[in-house]
Amino acid sequence: MTLARLLCAMMVASLLASCASPPPPPVLRIGLIGVFEGPARNASGMPARLAARMAIDELNATGGALIDGVSHRLILIERETANRPDAAAAAARALINLDSIDVLVGPQFSPLAIAAGAVAEASQVPLVAPMASSPQVTAERSYVMRLTFLDADQGDVLARYAFDSLGLRRTAALFDAASEYSRGVVERYGRTFTARGGRMAGVATYNGDDVGDQGMQIRRLMQEAPDAVLLPNFSVRDSSQVRLFRAAGFRGPFLGSDAWDAIALRGRQDIDGSIIVGNWDGRSDREGVRTFRDRWNRRYLGERPRATGAATYDAIRLIARAAERARVRSGMALATALRTGAPFDGAFASYRFDSSGDPIRGAMLLQMTGDSLLFRATLSPQR
Template sequence: MIAPRLHVLRYLRGVKNAGFRFAAALAAAPCASVAAAAAAPEPIKIGVYASLTGKEAVWGQSAEKATRLAVDDVNAAGGVLGRPLLAIIEDNQSKPGESVTAVRKLISRDKVIAILGEASSGRSLEAAPICQQARIPMISGGSNPKVTQVGNFIFRTHFIDPFQGTVMSRFAREKLGAKRLALLTEVTNAYAVGLAKYFSADAAAHQTPIVIEQKYSAGERDFKAQLTAIKAANVDAIFVPGYYTEAGLIVAQARELGLNLPVLGGDGWEGPQLLAIGGPALRDTYYCNNFSSESDVPETRRFIARYQARYQSMPGGTAADAYDAVLMLTDAIQRAGSTEPEKIRAALATTRGLRGVGGPLNVDANRDQLKPAYILGYNSGDYHLVQVIQP
């Protein structure tokens, strides 16, 4: 019980399956298949680390699916520089510390030319220094600004938390008319702490102060103590920057305590677990995301249709990020004309106007992205698009 956890490194289907998929992709593109199969060029290896199991397994699994879809798309179109892509995917079990092991293995043993991942800022922050040190480009899906500040090899596909925090504070003020706000922050999570900070800063600047801030740690299940204190503080809305499992429990327990206020969250809320745990208690909750299944952007619509056809499920924001990461990398390799990490890095830094499935991809001077935010609200069994906010 109290002994240290055994570390089981999972070697995922990566190598074996990718070869099969590559062959399948070739079969699907008959015009290219004859020449390519004859020459059999060496594949370009890209490393992916994701939370395929554990608490945030939903994100890792949808990222894995989207990565495979993207890689197959690139290969079906003839690959990059005449060579197919090969994704090697490692699991970090949603646990702190595991990403480092996974990324080290991908770089030193598999000799990948770039690292993609992951949706969690905390785990991206663990992997980023390893990639920076090894001078291997990394494209994260995290939103904490510190991720890209690690160094010039670190990029992202996601918008950043200062933007997201401002968007949600503005939404609480303008759309919900909230004057007094409460915060319930997951203090063991870099993403949540950062998001809480930017949200409070914007709220304080607009005279809608945070009158009470309560805290919790990852994996906690009882939030009634914090919620009872919030209830006594008489607020208009609660902001819960954190991840979906806890968010679902928090909303359910808030309603149980008779706390029928709007509850707001960030993109960490996205996951079917939220709906499963929260259920109808989620009425009057809103969260900000980088993706909406109701978006009318043609690239997004096409991506949703193809993802659904292949996996019979709806892609989320992490899937869009994972797909776009492959897109960004492919585009950079193409423009660099080389698979040398240093040249890919230089090309990534000049990514402009690439049409990603989750919105336009433009890398700015800080290697961050400016992308629209989608505010989703719960209504009769699911979240629907309420508002799109352009950067």
């Protein structure tokens, strides 16, 4: 056989071999950004990771996502971020430019989601922020949506419950002056509470970077004899502030936002009677919660399901549903389908969508009593 014929035969054999190998199945690539180390690991990063993996496996077990008539297997690609906006933005860029993801999930904290969302918006890649509640996450953005309620909405539902159900008429508030989150809750609470006939007996601030206590502010607020105290701060601060208020003689209830870590604070006698806003009640008998809880407990024995996990689980499922509806894996069509989908009874909440990127959903009011959280009401914010 001549060299030319040999080369020709080898080319034919190569072509036949390539024709015999089926093309790889199409995939939908989902990027997850999380804080997997440090203080936020157990309450945020790890529940998100575990829930995302569970949702991906469940969807793939039933055929993945049917996009434009073709089954797509879902692939999860994770990138860790430090708890800093610049690190979150870098993780988003890496997932988009290096990992070629189709859609992003996370980060969970608002400052990180704002930064990652800016990268997603500029790259025209949809992003779902499961737990980020700052209005800046979705403001003037078309590719970003959230699953939680807005920060300030907590102030509205807390004020209505405090006035209408608890009969409170005088409230004091203490919050971090540099925290847009805390300020928004207090301002919205004050507007709603006073509009109903209540009075803000005193409002004081502190510097979140100051390691000292707020004894002086607390003594000043106590002079106004409040019926309740609003503390929309993170649990590490609220924990010490509660002790100082009790030491100063305050015996009324505290009002807390979703920044409180109810699991970490449970069992504290000085917390008893406090009312907090909750995104999620894992003990609910609603079908979406019950199904998630049962599946989680079977898969992750001994690992407590958390709100972050429920929200991330919903995010993955909503992405698959939106991709099937939009008949595409990414881009504006997918973002629009995410922001305008039909009502969805999820693990985290029951949602309706109005194209704003912010879901229409209720917030739960929970009372801390002993080792338990008692469900009191679900209220939708009045906008």
